[in-house]
Amino acid sequence: MNLKKHIGIALAYFLLVALMGVLLRLFFVTPVQLNFKYILHAHSHTALLGWIYLGLTTLIYKIFLSEAEKSKLYKRIFIFTNICILGMLVTFPFQGYALYSIIFSTLFLFASYWFTWFAIKNIPEHFKHRFSWKLVKASLWYLVFSSIGPWAIGGVMATLGTESIWYKTSIYFYLHFQYNGWFILALLGILFYILEEKSVVFKAEQLKSVFFLLNFAVIFTLFLSVLWFGPPKIIYVLGLIGAVAQILAFYELYILIKKQCSFLIKSISPQGLLLFKIAGVLLVVKVFMQFFSAFPYMADLAYRLKDFVIGYLHLVFLGIVIPLMLAFLNYFRLLKIPKSFLWFFLVAFITTEALIFYKAFAFWLGLPFFQNYYILLAILSCLFPIAVGILFFNQIKSFYLST
Template sequence: MGVLLRFFFVTPIQLNYKFILHAHSHTALLGWIYLGLTTLIYKIFLSEAQKPNLYKHIFIFTNICIIGMLVTFPIQGYALFSIIFSTLFLFASYWISWFAMKNIPRKFKNRFSWKLIKTALLYLVYSSIGPWAIGGVMATLGPESIWYKTSIYFYLHFQYNGWFILALLGVLFYIFEEKGIVFNPQKLKSFFLLINFGVLFTVFLSVLWFHPPVIFYLFGLVGAVAQVLAFYELYLLLKKHFPILKKSIAPRAFFLLKIAGSLMVLKLVMQLFSAFPYIANLAFQLKDFVIGYLHLVFLGIVITTLLAFLNYFKLLRLPKSFVSIFLLAFVTTESLIFYKAIAFWISLPFFQHYYVCLAILSCLFPISVGILFFGNFKIVNRKS
C-alpha cells in the first residue's frame, strides 16, 4: 500500500488516495509494529504466566480487528465499518495491557525493564484518547476543525514517543539485566523521570502548526531538551556495557541497533529545532519534512530496533539480502523525500522524474519484506 501511494503521483489510479493512506498507516503501525512489540513483551515477560489460551484469544481478536481495518479502510475510509474495527482494536489494546499488568510474574515486578514496559503500556492506553476524540470532533466540529488534526497528532505522539520507544527501551534493559548488569538506581531514576517528562511535554510540538500562544513553544522546547538529556543519560548508563551487547547479539542485529542509535540522535536534534517558530512553520508548509521525519522514526529507529530484538530472541532470522535491500530502500527514499522539502525551501532544482524514482525505489521495501517473510517461512517449515 505504501508503494501504491507513491505511484499515485506517477500514473492515474482509480482508487481513493486518502482511503489507501489510512489503510497503510493503520496496518503499518498496528499490524506490524504493535504486533511485534506485544509479541516480544509476551515472549519475555508473560510466557511464564501460563495463560497461553487467554493470550491466544487476545491475539486472534487483535488480528481480526487489523484485518477488518485492512479491508474496510481502502473501500470506505473513515466510515461505519472501519470505525467499528478501529474501535474494537482500542479494546484489544486495553485487553493486552490489562493482561500484561495482571499476569506479570512476581520476579519481574521490581525490574527496571518492566517499569519501562508498564509505562509504555500506559502510554498505549493514554494515546487512545486521540481516536476517541476524533469521533466527537467529526460529529460536532467537523474534519476541518483544528481539533481533528490535533487528535490525530496526539495519538501519533504518544504511540511513537511513548508506547513504541519506551517498550523497546524496556526490552533493551531486560537484555542487560539478564546479563547480570546492575545499574546505579539514582541514574535509572533520573533517566526515567527525564524521558517521561520529555514525552509529556513534547506533545506541545504536535500543535505548533496552528500558531498557538508562545507558552506552547516554550513547553515544547522544554520537553525536547528533556528528551536530549534523557538519551544522553541513557548513553552514559550503557556505554561501558556496549561490548557485552555486541558479543551477545548477532552482527546484523547489532548493526541495525547502531543505525537506530545514530538516527535517534538525528531525531532528537530535529525535534529540538522544531520547537522554534520558523522551523515549526516550515514543517507545516512543507509536508515532506513531516513525512520524512515520521518515516525516519518508524522505519529507521523503531523497525530496525524491533527487528534486532526479534532476531536476538530467535523469533526472526535476518537474511543478509533483506538487511541490505531494506536499508537501501530506506536511505534512498528518505534522501529523496528530504531533498524535495529542502529543494522547495531554498529553491534548489527539482528534477523531472522525481516521483518515478521515488516510486521505483519504494518497490524495494516489499521486495525486502518478501525476502524476510519467505526466508523465515522456509525455516518454520523445515523445523515442522
C-alpha cells in the same frame, strides 16, 4: 505456542504495508482508480497496529509473560486483535473513516486495553520491580493514553469537522504517544531486560533519573505536535522544555549503557548490531529534529512543507523502531535476518528518505526539482516489498522447518 508464527503474521502485514506504500507512490506517477486517502489510512493503520503492535506485544509476551502460563488467554487476545486488524485492512481502502472501519478500529482499541490488562495483571512477581518492566509498563500506559486521540476524532468529525484544528491535533496526539511513548519505551524496556539478564547492575538513582526524564520528555514534547497552528508562545516554551528534557534523557541513557557496548557487540548478531547502530544514530537525529521544531520558524516550515513531517515519521518508523524491533526479534530467536533483506531495506530506506527530504529542502531553499522525481521515488519504493518479502518468506520457511 510457536511465537514465530505470530511474527510471521506480523510480517505479512508488514509486506502489505510495503505494497500499499508503493501504491501510494504510484498515485503521483499514473492515474490510479482508488482513493488516495483511503489507501493512506489502510497503510498507516496496518503499519502501526498490524506490524509494529504485533511485533512488540509478541516480544513482551515472550520475555515477560510466557512463564505466567496464560497462553490460551493470550491466544484469544491475539486472535481478536487480528480480527480487528483484518477488518481495518479490508474496510479502510474502500471507505476510509466510515462505519465499518470505525467499528474495527474501535474494537482494536479494546484489544489493546485487553492486552494491557493481561500484561499488568499476569506479570510474574519477580519482574515487578525490574527497571525493564517499569519501562514496558509505562509504554503500555502510553499505548492506552494514546487512544484518547482516536476517541476524540469521532467527536470532532461529528461536531467540528475535519477542517477543525482539533481534528489534526487528535491525530498528532495519537501518533505522538504511539511513537514516543509506546514504541520507544517498550523497546528501551526490552533493551534493559537483556542487560538485566546478563547481570548488568545500574545505580538506582541513575535509573530513576532516566525514567523521570524519559517520561517528562514524552509528556512535554506533545506540545511540539500542536505548533503547526501557531499557538500562544507558552506552548512553544513547553515544547522546547520537553525537547531539552528528551536530549538529557537520551544522553543519560547513553552514559548508562556505553560501558555495556562491548557486551552488546558480543551478544547480538552482526545483522542485529548493524540495525542497532543505525537506530542509535537516527535516534540522535530524531531528538535534535524535535528540538529545532520547537522554534516558530522551523515549526511553521514543517507545517508548510509536509515532506519534512513525512520524512521524520518514516525516519522514526523505518529507521529507529523497525530496526530495533527486528534486532530484538532476532536476539530472542523469533526471526532470522538474511543479509539480502538488510541490503534491500537499507538501500530503500536511505534513498527514499533522501528523496523525501530533498523535496522539502528544494521547496524551502529553491533548489532544482528534477522532472522524474516521483517516478524515481516509486521505483526505489519497490525495494521495500522486495526486502520485506525476503524476510517474510524466510520466516515462513523457518517456521515450517522447525515444525
